[in-house]
Amino acid sequence: MQSSASTADGTVAPVPRLAMHFASLEVQNHAARLGMWLFLATEILLFAGLFVCYGVYRFLFPEAWAACSRSLDLTLGTVNTIVLITSSLTAALAVHYAKEGKNKMVAVQILLTLAMAIGFLVIKYFEYAHKFHIGTLPGRYYFYEGIQLPGAPLYFTVYFCATALHGLHVVIGMIVLGFSMVRALKRGDFGPNNYTQVELGSMYWHLVDLVWIFLFPLLYLV
Amino acid sequence: MTPSSSIASPGAAPAHDEHHDHHPSYLVDGTTIKSWLLTVDHKRIGIMFLFWVLLFFLVGGIFALLIRVELLTPGPTIMDAMTYNRTFTLHGLVMIFLFMIPAIPAVFGNFMLPLMLGAKDVAFPRLNLLSLYIYLGGALLALWGMLNGGLDTGWTFYAPYSTHTTTTVAPVLFGAFIIGFSSIVTGINFIVTVHTMRAPGITWFKMPLFVWAIYATSCIQVLATPVIGLLLVLVTVENLFGFGLFDPARGGDPVLFQHLFWFYSHPAVYIMVLPAFGVMSEIVSAFSRKNIFGYRAVAYSSLGIAFVGFFAWGHHMFVSGQSTFAGGLFGVLSMLVGVFTAIKVFNWVGTVYKGAVDFKTPFAYFCGFLFFTVFGGMTGIGLATTSLDIPWHDTYFVVAHFHFIMVGATIMAFLAALHYWFPKMFGRTYHEGWGLVSAALIILGFNATFIPQFLLGNNGMPRRYYEYPERFQALNVASTAGASLLAFGFLIIAMYLTYALFFGKVAGKNPWRSKGYEWLTESPPPTHNFVGPQPTYPEEPHFYVDPKKAEVPDAV
Numbered sequence: 001m002q003s004s005a006s007t008a009d010g011t012v013a014p015v016p017r018l019a020m021h022f023a024s025l026e027v028q029n030h031a032a033r034l035g036m037w038l039f040l041a042t043e044i045l046l047f048a049g050l051f052v053c054y055g056v057y058r059f060l061f062p063e064a065w066a067a068c069s070r071s072l073d074l075t076l077g078t079v080n081t082i083v084l085i086t087s088s089l090t091a092a093l094a095v096h097y098a099k100e101g102k103n104k105m106v107a108v109q110i111l112l113t114l115a116m117a118i119g120f121l122v123i124k125y126f127e128y129a130h131k132f133h134i135g136t137l138p139g140r141y142y143f144y145e146g147i148q149l150p151g152a153p154l155y156f157t158v159y160f161c162a163t164a165l166h167g168l169h170v171v172i173g174m175i176v177l178g179f180s181m182v183r184a185l186k187r188g189d190f191g192p193n194n195y196t197q198v199e200l201g202s203m204y205w206h207l208v209d210l211v212w213i214f215l216f217p218l219l220y221l222v
Numbered sequence: 223m224t225p226s227s228s229i230a231s232p233g234a235a236p237a238h239d240e241h242h243d244h245h246p247s248y249l250v251d252g253t254t255i256k257s258w259l260l261t262v263d264h265k266r267i268g269i270m271f272l273f274w275v276l277l278f279f280l281v282g283g284i285f286a287l288l289i290r291v292e293l294l295t296p297g298p299t300i301m302d303a304m305t306y307n308r309t310f311t312l313h314g315l316v317m318i319f320l321f322m323i324p325a326i327p328a329v330f331g332n333f334m335l336p337l338m339l340g341a342k343d344v345a346f347p348r349l350n351l352l353s354l355y356i357y358l359g360g361a362l363l364a365l366w367g368m369l370n371g372g373l374d375t376g377w378t379f380y381a382p383y384s385t386h387t388t389t390t391v392a393p394v395l396f397g398a399f400i401i402g403f404s405s406i407v408t409g410i411n412f413i414v415t416v417h418t419m420r421a422p423g424i425t426w427f428k429m430p431l432f433v434w435a436i437y438a439t440s441c442i443q444v445l446a447t448p449v450i451g452l453l454l455v456l457v458t459v460e461n462l463f464g465f466g467l468f469d470p471a472r473g474g475d476p477v478l479f480q481h482l483f484w485f486y487s488h489p490a491v492y493i494m495v496l497p498a499f500g501v502m503s504e505i506v507s508a509f510s511r512k513n514i515f516g517y518r519a520v521a522y523s524s525l526g527i528a529f530v531g532f533f534a535w536g537h538h539m540f541v542s543g544q545s546t547f548a549g550g551l552f553g554v555l556s557m558l559v560g561v562f563t564a565i566k567v568f569n570w571v572g573t574v575y576k577g578a579v580d581f582k583t584p585f586a587y588f589c590g591f592l593f594f595t596v597f598g599g600m601t602g603i604g605l606a607t608t609s610l611d612i613p614w615h616d617t618y619f620v621v622a623h624f625h626f627i628m629v630g631a632t633i634m635a636f637l638a639a640l641h642y643w644f645p646k647m648f649g650r651t652y653h654e655g656w657g658l659v660s661a662a663l664i665i666l667g668f669n670a671t672f673i674p675q676f677l678l679g680n681n682g683m684p685r686r687y688y689e690y691p692e693r694f695q696a697l698n699v700a701s702t703a704g705a706s707l708l709a710f711g712f713l714i715i716a717m718y719l720t721y722a723l724f725f726g727k728v729a730g731k732n733p734w735r736s737k738g739y740e741w742l743t744e745s746p747p748p749t750h751n752f753v754g755p756q757p758t759y760p761e762e763p764h765f766y767v768d769p770k771k772a773e774v775p776d777a778v
Binding site: 019020021022027030031034035038039041042043045046047048049050052053056057060061138139140141150151153154157158160161165 | 341342343344345346347349406409410411413414417418419444445447448449451452453456459460463464465466467469472473474475478481482750
């Protein structure tokens with residue numbers, strides 16, 4: 001383990017540790033970014049399976065799909081979309097401040113992001129609670145009287161699987177960003193040379209956002 | 223990364239003061255159990271994978287033998303029908319998810335890839351260690367499920383049976399899902415390593431062909447595994463809670479399950495055989511002492527197989543009720559894989575042609591491999607023809623076909639790689655005579671096991687059946703006899719390789735006088751792969767003969 005001295009030129013210019021097996025910092029950051037992109041590709045493919053299920057069953061049960069889609073609360077969904085897109089902005093700003101070495105602002109932006117993420121989950125909780133109450137549930141648990149079409153329980157299977165998987169990703173994203181926030185506050189070592197961690201966390205957060213941008217119109221609007 | 227710096231430090235550490243510039247090999251650099259279990263050295267991780275992979279191969283092999291013994295007689299022989307179902311499921315699951323898929327990439331890919339690229343380690347060493355433990359965690363969960371109740375679905379988990387059976391589906395499927403994570407992590411790690419860690423001088427078209435093959439394999443792993451990951455979770459959820467996604471009684475579509483399943487599981491075949499092709503490209507040039515014929519064609523055809531492999535999954539579903547058009551399309555696309563494979567086969571044969579063949583154990587496996595690939599591949603073309611697939615579908619013909627191409631080719635490559643790189647990994651050599659004897663036994667045993675199964679299938683014996691009519695018995699007995707020959711061959715290998723591990727002759731740096739990049743360092747390599755300045759790479763890999771000099775006419 002080599003750790004480069006962080007006060008080489010007197011000022012606080014944090015430099016990340018260069019692992020011994022990399023030729024240079026540039027290569028190390030490039031590797032980290034490439035790895036993250038590949039990982040995000042696998043995440044998209046994970047959701048792609050659910051989108052395929054959605055597509056197939058929508059094709060098989062168009063009426064049920066239309067009816068069930070209308071039964072969702074469009075207002076809550078829209079608010080959630082706005083909340084999540086805004087949180088993506090703050091996550092991007094965190095990267096911006098990390099590049100400038102303003103660690104406090106990094107922490108603030110991430111905190112805002114996390115607050116919005118919690119807001120998203122709270123709204124989602126109310127939506128879920130409502131569904132549990134009226135009985136628009138997946139598969140054999142479906143007991144809602146309002147929509148009695150073949151395929152309606154399947155719609156809610158897809159709905160719950162997709163939103164639960166997305167919710168899980170929200171939580172993971174919160175943990176990832178939370179680590180960066182703690183690091184920015186406690187160690188304050190993000191700077192022009194060392195912002196990869198924030199950048200990768202933010203990339204992950206954009207993915208969470210992106211998946212929702214697909215889920216929202218598919219589930220709520222069409 | 224490992225705490226080895228004390229060795230290079232000046233005389234302060236008395237334990238290591240004998241020679242300052244002597245760098246210990248990775249095998250003895252740290253001998254505590256912790257130094258192995260928490261290592262981030264790609265070589266040690268490769269060795270640990272080797273240990274587990276071989277253990278699971280033993281488990282899967284024992285269950286294979288149990289299946290063959292059960293099928294010795296037409297009626298019940300040693301177990302009841304339910305146990306039989308669980309046995310073949312366990313055999314398939316263990317062999318595919320725990321042995322075939324990780325075998326070559328996780329063991330030899332891990333060990334050789336950084337050496338071949340002139341890198342000190344893979345791009346993400348800690349992630350690499352993590353992938354080992356994810357693999358083990360998933361494996362233990364799946365095996366625990368298999369032993370506590372077992373699973374009778376077959377390794378394909380076809381819905382809606384898998385969502386309704388009362389056997390323990392959930393832990394096994396979830397275990398497989400976790401193992402998939404390990405596969406993804408390894409794949410990402412290798413792709414990034416190839417992109418960012420190549421030593422100066424190694425351009426894309428100077429990478430050894432094994433690296434190309436692993437690279438193509440990693441692309442498949444990364445692109446296909448998430449889909450089956452999701453599918454396994456969905457089936458688990460459905461089995462536990464009855465969500466009805468693949469249950470026709472609730473409007474679900476079991477054929478959708480098959481599409482999603484084979485979208486991964488067909489490319490998974492190439493996850494198993496592409497690394498095998500890579501190993502063979504190395505070995506054929508090393509033991510023919512000739513530059514590989516058509517380097518670029520071999521490299522590109524790996525990517526070609528990886529690409530086309532994604533569009534062939536529908537050939538598993540010719541009789542599932544998909545449209546005739548889809549059947550024809552998938553048939554043609556499946557045959558395209560044969561074109562790319564043929565490119566490789568012709569290039570290998572072209573390499574051997576007029577080469578100075580050194581008929582050592584790895585080359586013996588190459589010969590077996592060539593036969594299994596061509597034979598298995600040709601039967602694959604047959605099966606990709608819809609009109610032929612309909613009578614052969616789900617018979618022993620299919621079993622024999624996929625054992626030939628998937629198992630035969632991969633086992634040949636695995637054993638060839640094990641013998642070829644054994645001196646590199648452990649610094650010792652094994653007894654050549656025993657190597658050739660066991661290679662002959664294994665190739666013979668394999669043929670004796672599976673050629674009767676082609677005939678059985680052609681005569682109409684369905685796969686997975688517990689009992690069969692009297693007229694199939696002779697061929698089944700032949701097959702079981704072949705299987706015991708095969709097991710005997712493996713036993714011999716286990717014995718002489720274990721012996722060589724401790725008492726074998728010291729190999730020296732490059733016992734095969736091979737031109738592969740991995741032989742540029744010591745055998746076994748030191749912890750960070752290279753001592754002193756990094757080697758330079760002026761030549762292409764597999765550079766045995768300068769073609770221009772070879773062409774100088776000697777009879778003028």
